[in-house]
Amino acid sequence: MLSHEVNESMTRVGRGTPAGELLRRYWQPVAAEAELADDNPKLRIRALGEDLVLFRDGSGRLGLVEEQCCHRSASLFYGFVEDDGIRCPYHGWKYDCTGACIEQPFEPKDSTLKDRVKQRAYPVETLGGMVWAYMGPAPAPLLPRWGQLLREDGVRGIYVQPVLECNWLQVMENSVDPCHTYYLHAHTLMLKGKGNYGAYYYRPIEKMHFEIVEEPNWVGVRKQRIYGGDKAEEEEGHPVIFPNYLLSPQREHIVMHMRLPVDDTHTKVFRYQFTPTVDGSRVEQPVPVPVAYMPPIKDADGAYHMDNFASHDGMAWETQGPITDRARENLGTTDAGIALYRRLLRDQIKRVQDGKDPLGLIRDPQLNEYIDIPVSTGQARVAREGGSVSA
Ligand code: FES
Ligand SMILES: [Fe+2]
Incomplete structure (x- = not known):
């Protein structure tokens, strides 16, 4: 549970606000x-x-x-x-x-x-x-050269989601909340007769691990799920890259979700997708990278259609409220990742207020030649094998 004052300081993005000043450093x-x-x-x-x-x-x-x-x-x-x-x-x-x-x-x-x-x-x-x-004070740090943006052994595309009507932090907290996939995605799709799309996640989660990752050229929170049951599996894990990115395996794709805080109550997601070739062969890269717009997450009557992951997640984030009231929440053990992310966020806000660089900024070109961030490979394997890990 957080006080109203702390909630405000972590969520508002305008110039001169604590989180707004932090986000302007990236x-x-x-x-x-x-x-x-x-x-x-x-x-x-x-x-x-x-x-x-x-x-x-x-x-x-x-x-x-x-x-x-x-x-x-x-x-x-x-x-x-x-x-x-x-x-x-x-x-x-x-x-x-x-x-x-x-x-x-x-x-x-x-x-x-x-x-x-x-x-x-x-x-x-x-x-x-x-x-x-870069909307912060000079000198600007280096623009991170993530492998996702640079590698050539596959096909890339940018998918722009309709602007979400909620604060950016709700979107980020979802990315350190890995047990949401069971009911919100897999169970929903199963009940709709589309079980194969969520089958990877329709397994009992036995354990979850979270850790703050602090590398010289990025920081974040890595999460890992350990599935039990007859399709047991230990994921390698995948990270939130601080402050506003998720790097996530999605079937045969690796997707970087780039979350732009539009304003206090709106967030725009660029879904930056890379599909590696199975044999590692190089692919000619079109310039510019093709862009497409994702369909609405709601029906014409304004109800969430709940037919895909984007609609599920959008429903959860938007119904939490434009800026969710964290004074009324009751966190459980599954929310350990959220606690870690909030600690990282509050610590970086404090660093900026103390006149320091927050963690994750890169100013040394040698640390920025190619930033390789690994993600779990289980989903790609499942996709190659023809679909489902679950009955
Ligand atoms: S030139 Fe007059 S308002 Fe821009
Ligand atoms: Fe989700």
Whole structure:
């Protein structure tokens, strides 16, 4: 059970809030590169409670600027993308990718006003087909080079989920809550006559292990399930990568769930999927990485259809409330992973408040050549064998 004050400090993401300041120390996934169309390369982005516009100028540079123009606050989303920046649709002020104002068409020629104003802008980088933003204080750490983004022995795709109507921490806590898979996923699908889809999880969980992992180039919580019954198995485990990623085996795929805190009560999930070739052979990688949009988790009448994992999880997270009230919960032994994750989160908030880097930031390029994070292989084996581990 947590006090209202602690709950607020762990969940709110705005500038100046404890968790908001922590999350701003890490690069955040804001879009798939393929979402920036060639003929209209701009996107409206909401991240950490801030309204932003992502654009690619005519020279191929990416910019991420505050949506409201610093002149008189019209939206730059309706602006004109030009060779060297984006021009506001209202009076034509133009900003480059760093937010510098480079033109004010109707100010006097000798005016210094444009040198005295600046549009808020954030550094952006691309890697693995994703666009990443750094919204914290300079100097930015290195963008992590996870193997999931770099490896070439398979096929990758980015699947964007409909924006969830709940706080980011509910989504993350689910990822250190491994016994939820039995009823929420496997049992639900079994009752719907789709048992094969959840069969891997339809086994008695005998034990669960959790540990905080602290490597030089990432931190997180690794969880491991030990299944009993006639299909007993000890998983190798798979991790939450702090602060807002899950790396998870899903049948023959390895999926990195990238959870962007949109604002206090909305979360956007990019499901970054990699499917390794069985023999380890290299695959030609399309540029940009293809992107697709996942279907709604609810029916037209607003009820969760509960036909797939995304709908199950979305139901659980959203029905906990926009920001769940952790003062009313009663944690059990199965919630040990949640306790570990919260401790990690609170410790990192404290480090930032003390003026230190939180754990998991990378500033040494040698630690960032290729970050390999292993995951359980049981699901891939089951998929190769033709499906079910459970009767
Ligand atoms: S409001 Fe943008 S140029 Fe005036
Ligand atoms: Fe789940």
